Amino acid sequence: MSRTLLASLATLTLVGCGSTSTTVTSSVELDTIEGAGAVAQAQAALKSRQQAGEEFVARGAILDDNGDSHVRFDRRFQGLRVLGGDFVSHQNANGALRELTHAGPESLQGLSVKPSLSAARATQLAERAFVGKRDAGAASAELVVFARGEKPVAAYEVVLEGVKDDGTPSILHVVVDAHTGAVLETADEIETAATTSTGNSLYVGTVSLATNSTSTGYEMRDPSRGKGFYTLNLANGTSGGSVFTSTTSSFGNGTTSNAASAGVDAHYGIQKTYDYFKNVHGRDGIDGAGGTGYNRVHYSSRYNNAFWSDSCFCMTYGDGDGTTFTPLTAIDVAGHEMTHGVTSRTARLVYSGESGGLNEATSDIFGSMVEYYAASASDPGDYLIGEKIYTPSKSGDALRYMANPSQDGKSVNCWSSSVGSLDVHYSSGVANHFFYLLAEGSTGSTTCNGSTLSGIGRSAAEKIWYRALTVYMTSSTKYAGARTATLNAAKDLFGSGSTQYNAVAAAWSAVSVN
Known part of the structure; x- marks a missing residue:
């Protein structure tokens, strides 16, 4: 997931298009007949626009019920990833290019991609932007084209791993100008729900959970939605964990005295969020291909936050400090976190600046809509x-x-x-x-x-x-x-x-x- 910034959305109308009455869209896998057809159609329509040294790499396609297609492309220039070079190609049913929605400049011709700085030096400069405790040796630097500023430049995208001062994991992407050493942008891959922040559940009462039957009882694993998902108990650790199990078909007691109660909320939240996107928007899973991620509950000790991570494609919830927060597993928080996954598989709104605000708002919007969709008497929908x-x-x-x-x-x-x-x-x-x-x-x-x-x-x-x-x-x-x-x-x-x-x-x- 790209983590850089700039340039407002621009839409180039290439062929006149009046209003349409599109009511149904569906994501398609690129390796299906429909997906491959949409990509081939888009690539043919874009052929005349592709310039020397450029490569357009398809990463997603949507088909409308009227035959129109929308294909997302990432761009490479002289073999380098172009941060801010992604665009969406919109084709009519007959294959004609209707619109092109792009970020950054259309042309990179004349740009020199030869760096003045070494990757090691860029990493040293990037490390100054990291706040918290760095994992020793956990760093990478890739030469890229940064096309989100006023003028495209060669740059290094340096990825640094560690832990912030409040205990939140951090995977910080720092973009460093490959000539001047200036930090062009920073954005964290870990996306949190707050700034400081059944079974028998803590927040939505007694609810029905989809679980998995085992030889010794039941486990908090739903094999019925998409590719399936599960809920782990980290038991106040920060890694590992085990799937919640029960010798009976009941999980939790509705209070924090039973660790499974918070697990119930998280599990119910992922179920309802999956159902919301499937039934309201026709989306199969968070990634659009049946993948829904999984939950990690009881992260660390007195941790006042929850976060989504693209690396594990999972949601993680702290227990709160008991003074300000209780476990952060409420359904709108679950919907918020999983929506970060939807965003990471679609627009990839960079988690910084105005784009980051739109990323967070998208999660708040659909987190609220999931809460309305669930229609729980114990936690009714609101804004x-x-x-x-x-x-x-x-x-x-x-x-x-x-x-x-x-x-x-x-x-x-x-x-x-x-x-x-x-x-x-x-x-x-x-x-x-x-x-x-x-x-x-x-x-x-x-x-x-x-x-x-x-x-x-x-x-x-x-x-x-x-x-x-x-x-x-x-x-x-x-x-x-x-x-x-x-x-x-x-x-x-x-x-x-x-x-x-x-x-x-x-x-x-x-x-x-x-």
């Missing part, structure tokens, strides 16, 4: 993130407040040119606010331009955001690009000039993205 994981003394608190993001004292409701300099959990406020206004209207919220809005409902809003993410956004999409992406998605789903299309435009204006 608060993580409100169930606070201790009774902190009742009423939440990690994020989508109707009014600034309620947490750090997030922002409205876009400004300084948004990209904020922590990604705070810059996410702009998109969270947009989504609330789009779905629910301005009742219960306020707009940045004083307008009064009527919502289009969660069903339409979530489908627009999902299509924007999976079809139009790229790794470098910023807020201006997100506006373009969601307008394109609304046009595809409901038509240009439709109530939904106009509502998208109005909601972005209401958060100062014009």
